[in-house]
Amino acid sequence: MSIQTARIEAAESGTPVASRFGDVYHPTAGARAQAEHVFLRGCGLPERWRGRSQFTVLETGFGLGNNFLTLLAAWRGDAQRCDRLHVVSIDAHPPTREDLAHWLGAGGTDDADRHALIAQWPPAIAGLHRLQFADGRVTLTLALGDVQVLLPKLALRADAIFMDGFAPAKNPAMWDAAVCKALAERAAPGALLATWCATGQLRRDLADCGFVVEKQPGFGHKREMTVARWPGQRAGAQTQPSVRTHRANAQTTDVIVIGAGLAGAAVAAALARRGLHVAVLERDAEPAARTSSHLAAAFRPAMARGSTPLARLTLAGCLLATQQWPAQAWAPCGALQMEPDEAEGRALLAAQGWPADFARWVEQDDAASLLGLRPAAGGIWFETMGYARPRELVAHWLAQPGVALHVHCAVERVERTPMGWRAIGADGRAQEADQLVLAQGPADLQAAHGLHTLSLSPVRGQCSLIDGLAPQLKAVLAGAGYLLPAQGGITVLGASYEHGEAAEDERESSHQQAQAKAAALWPGFEAAAQGKPRRAWTGIRVVTPDRLPVIGALPDPQAAPLARPGAPQLADMPRLPGAWIANAYGSRGLTYALLGAELITAQMLGEPLPIERDLADAVDPARFAWRNLKRGKTRPFSA
Ligand SMILES: Cc1cc2nc3c(=O)[nH]c(=O)nc-3n(C[C@H](O)[C@H](O)[C@H](O)COP(=O)(O)OP(=O)(O)OC[C@H]3O[C@@H](n4cnc5c(N)ncnc54)[C@H](O)[C@@H]3O)c2cc1C
Ligand SMILES: C[S@@+](CC[C@H](N)C(=O)[O-])C[C@H]1O[C@@H](n2cnc3c(N)ncnc32)[C@H](O)[C@@H]1O
Structure with missing residues (x-):
């Protein structure tokens, strides 16, 4: 889905104005001062995060990040701060990186965080993007998309909520009853919501959802602002629901x-x-030493005409990986997804709505100069994708x-x-x-240890490794197979697919498969490969019936699903307490590894999920049994 970046101009006062909405990003009296008064004080910060292991803030309207940077500065400056701070902020029209840098200006005490925000600023691609600050103790999940669509998909429990759209008259979508309801559904017991907005309609909508609403003195020329409390009290000082930590005793294992x-x-x-x-x-x-023992492997998002879970997941995985992988383990050399049918390829690219700095169409000649060798056709060029060395990542x-x-x-x-x-x-x-x-x-x-009955299948794969094949190749050339830039003089060709097979022997037929794919990508392959020493690398991929990975809490095959009226819900599937799985990464171990890790960690520790709820559901290990249950199977865990 495409995202349109903000168009920002200066008001007479110099304050930034969003042309699309005809409204200012913050009052002339100051963005940071407003953030302090309305959002931090309104939400009882910094006091309310004290003594907590983690604290989650949800914001509608990231804008230029002034609230976020003020919050981060307050967190840094508080000796009694929570261990970890999670901020999730939604915006449909993020600024470009240049505009962000321009409007955030220079100077101030939080220069390093401002630079870190600008440096990590994601491409304008719809979905969730995770940024890190303070050595990863503060996460910012930027949810790019319309609040009406994206907010209901966010999986989190917010301790504080900042409502910061443009004025309701100019930007009603940010303030309506549906938004209030979605915020209420995400509020943790005792959560506080704050906003400079003090309209009667907003107060009524919040109250109708169950918030206890009050007026407080406003900021600048505004007489009043709104603070709303979600009923209840959070349990205990710590909020790690399922895991005890044994920090005091380094000998024990969590x-x-x-x-x-x-x-x-x-x-x-x-x-x-x-x-x-x-x-x-x-x-x-x-x-x-097994399937992850490649010399190197490629990564790029899968593409589909529609917004499929596979396409969204692999995109999220690639974006997260390139934000967080250590520099020594990967090369952002660029990757060409070769598309022999130009019309088809261009249509596929257009359907993604990606900005050109992420992916663009390149003709065969341009592709040749980007790659260093002439591919059989042009295709889609991913500027920031490439290859990684799995063993170094591990x-x-x-x-x-x-x-x-x-x-x-x-x-x-x-x-x-x-x-x-x-x-x-x-x-x-x-x-x-x-x-x-x-x-x-x-x-x-073979050995699920009796813990699950998931239907996992092997897909044998063999890469051909050819010495001195293509030293000129500078970037990943991919299509049905791939060629990687040489690793110590060796070019990796990927790969054969042998469904249902799990033997690791070297096979000539598998070499032929991998080499046929290389020849289809690079017409010069046969000539270049003549007489060059060749060996094999073999691994066994794991796949599920729907070809998506299994990441999350294992279902309990012995327990009965929670009985509720209506259709069975995935969330109601019984789980084995404390048992998780991360598997079936298929041909995309690089893309899924970090995303899977962050997802399981977030689920285990009650953090905001790094992907939308429907995507987490798409990889939920309980999904197969749940589908069986919906189809009326009385024994949902049998295949
Ligand atoms: C030919 C081929 C090409 C590929 N190309 C790419 C590519 O270009 N890009 C990409 O992203 N992915 C690629 N992949 C996929 C990628 O390699 C896998 O998705 C990934 O390596 C899977 O990692 P894993 O940790 O799930 O499995 P593994 O790497 O197999 O790790 C499982 C580990 O568990 C250990 N283990 C198992 N049982 C036990 C036990 N009982 N006790 C203790 N330890 C145990 C094993 O010894 C092993 O170390 C390719 C795969 C193949 C086969
Ligand atoms: C007042 S600004 C936010 C200021 C910001 N909190 C800050 O600290 O700089 C409002 C933001 O809401 C965003 N917005 C407007 N309509 C939206 C919608 N329907 N969905 C998501 N975001 C929207 C705008 O793009 C804009 O960035």
Whole structure:
């Protein structure tokens, strides 16, 4: 879906005005002063985040980020601040990076955060974008899209809500009853909502949704502002619903992750970054020795004419990865998605509505100069995509303090304990923790440890690695297969697809598949490959019947779904307490690893989800049983 960036001009006073709405971004009396008075004080900050492990702020209208930067400065300046601050802010018309930099100006005490915001500013692409500040202790989830569409899809519990659209008369969509209802549905017990707006209609709409509304003195020339409280009280001082942390005792383990491939290593690091102690149990002598042992692998979003879950998920995964991967593990060299049918390719690109700095059409000649070799056709050029080295990513994630890697540790069985889970190795040794994450890749096909009945299938794949094939290739050339820029002189050609097969032997027929794909991409391939030494790299992908990954809480096959009137809901599917899975990443382990890790972590710790609710549902491990249930199957967990 396309996003139109803001058109901003200066009012006579110098205050920024949005031309589309004919209204100012903030009063002349000052954006930061308004943020302090209306939003921070109105929401009882900084006091209300004190003593909390995490605190979540939801904002309607990110605009130029003045409220966010004021909030961040207050958090930094408060010795008693919460450990982690999550801000989720919606905007349909974000400024361009240049406008943001211009209007945020220079100077001030929060220069570093302002620069960090500008540096991480995402492309104008609809959906959720996650930015990090203060070493990841503060996250900003920018939800780009219309509040009416996107707010109902956000999965979070807000402790504070800032309502900051343009004036209701000029921007009614930001203030109507539907928005109030969606905010109420996302308010945590005891949440406070604040806004400079004091219309009777807004107060009535908020009150109708269940907020307890009051007037307070306004800012600048405004006599009044609105503060509304969501009833109830949050439980306890900490808000980590399902995980105890044992910070006092470094010997104990909060989470066991089985498997040190891309999926498991990323989950372990994400949890450890939140202060949990994570034990990663790996059967091999070293991590990433199986399907994640590639020399290098490609990443770019999948494209579809419509907005499919696969297209949205892979886009979200690629954007998150390129924001957060460590520089040493990947190359933003650019990637060409070759499209032999130009009309078809152009239509596909147009359907995405992406800005040209993210993806644009390139003719064959331009593609040749971008790639360094002449492809068979032009296609879609992704400026910021490329390739990564999975083993380096895994090494980086496992080096996160708080992660303890145990190699030669093949888990044979897992058991429930009164406190959580016990994983027992082949040598009889056991590890215990509150939470368990299965990230076993293809091994889960045989050993699900009796925890699930998911239908996972293998797809064997073989890459051809050819020495000295294409030293001139500067970027990823992709289509049905791919060629990567040389790694130590070796060019990787991907890959064969052999459905239902899980053997790792080298096969000539698989080389032929990979090479045929390379030849279709690069007419010069056959000649260049003549006489060059060749070897194979083989791995086993895991796929589900709907070809989407399984990421999230495992369903409990023994328990009955929650009985409610009406159609069964996915959220009501019973879960195995503290048991999670990150698997079936198919051909897209790079794209999904970090997204999956952030999703599981957010679900485990009650943080805002990094993707929309419907996307989290699309990868929910309980979705297959739920679909069976909806179809009236009496035994929903049997395939
Ligand atoms: C030919 C081919 C080409 C590919 N190309 C790309 C590409 O270009 N881009 C891309 O993004 N993706 C690509 N992929 C996909 C990507 O490689 C996978 O999605 C990813 O590696 C899967 O990671 P994983 O962590 O789920 O599995 P794995 O890497 O297999 O990790 C699972 C780990 O669990 C361990 N384990 C299993 N059972 C146990 C147990 N009982 N106890 C302890 N440890 C256990 C295993 O030893 C292993 O280390 C490709 C795959 C193939 C096969
Ligand atoms: C007053 S400005 C927000 C100022 C901002 N909070 C700040 O601190 O700089 C209002 C914002 O609401 C956004 N907006 C207007 N209509 C919207 C809609 N229907 N959905 C989402 N955002 C919208 C505008 O693009 C604009 O950025």
